[in-house]
């Protein structure tokens with residue numbers, strides 16, 4: 001039992017999952033989260049491949065499955081609501097665009113928090129201000145709490161990680177914008193369709209709806225764009241951008257936009273990927289989107305976070321807290337898996353956001369072909385098997 005203290009920045013998915021494992025191995029984790037409480041919102045996220053084994057070892061598989069969103073698949077619809085092609089969940093054995101385990105991000109974050117809150121210290125409404133490393137620890141100052149020392153620090157604070165900025169340098173060196181933006185928010189409209197619906201409009205725009213676990217409609221908007229001059233905290237400005245960009249789009253767009261001002265969980269960000277040569281510097285390591293954000297296009301972000309948390313904690317335990325050994329092994333074990341997870345499926349941004357009516361029509365045709373019986377196997381191998389293939393090591397106490 002190492003009893004070492006670890007400060008984790010970020011109570012999203014990766015942070016609480018790491019705290020879960022560290023506590024099991026005898027470390028003393030503290031999680032600091034900038035938001036005043038758990039952040040609600042986000043749409044259904046996928047738990048794929050190796051990550052399913054991780055939630056099994058956490059003993060959470062049954063509870064996660066009990067909270068799954070029952071989606072039947074994904075379909076593209078025209079402006080009048082007519083379906084142009086469907087991708088049912090069963091067509092790809094639960095590993096297609098809609099996976100077998102789809103849980104609302106907010107539900108998963110809450111479950112991980114509830115599972116750890118009794119043993120793990122959580123500091124909400126705070127953020128790391130400075131990190132100063134010396135021979136035997138890291139001195140941390142916070143925006144609100146008094147300064148403290150920790151043996152190790154892990155940044156699990158998302159694509160715009162402050163920990164990464166402090167330990168590795170500015171975001172522009174690591175975040176690669178993919179040339180598009182996305183927004184999610186919940187609406188009060190009922191939805192018992194069971195389908196994830198998407199409507200593409202020319203100009204690289206898409207509007208979507210997904211049913212939530214409690215039978216309501218969650219809205220999704222994405223659009224191609226060069227970097228926008230709107231601050232990440234300027235929610236009113238972001239809402240304005242969406243309303244303007246989608247003013248002429250048909251289907252349910254007007255109705256969904258009408259619900260935007262009252263949504264309690266509006267989320268807006270660029271599509272980006274984080275690429276780093278190293279995930280640690282001294283006693284500070286990065287995990288999850290902070291280290292390797294694959295972008296929501298891949299459907300791999302949550303799975304990679306769960307697998308990464310398992311490996312990072314396991315290697316720290318196996319090395320009895322020696323971060324030099326553990327961080328190196330963590331990277332060696334995970335690099336290739338992350339590289340595969342970052343591959344963009346199906347033509348990347350232009351496949352998801354075709355520019356013209358012709359491109360939309362062509363995409364629908366190729367989607368129909370991919371979903372046809374003869375090509376299903378090939379499609380599944382080419383696009384959706386990236387989450388498999390990592391044999392999870394065993395650590396003392398990992399089961």
Ligand SMILES: Cc1cc2nc3c(=O)[nH]c(=O)nc-3n(C[C@H](O)[C@H](O)[C@H](O)COP(=O)(O)OP(=O)(O)OC[C@H]3O[C@@H](n4cnc5c(N)ncnc54)[C@H](O)[C@@H]3O)c2cc1C
Nearest residue numbers: 010012013014033034042043127157158162288289296301
């Ligand atoms: C509100 C929200 C909604 C999302 N919705 C979706 C979705 O619908 N589909 C999808 O594919 N992905 C979504 N994501 C991203 C998805 O959660 C991640 O790709 C994936 O689960 C990896 O999780 P993570 O823990 O590394 O990062 P995140 O889930 O992004 O969590 C990072 C956490 O760090 C916190 N944080 C940020 N800065 C600081 C700071 N300075 N100090 C302390 N804490 C900080 C954030 O508030 C957040 O709670 C969403 C993320 C968020 C935050």
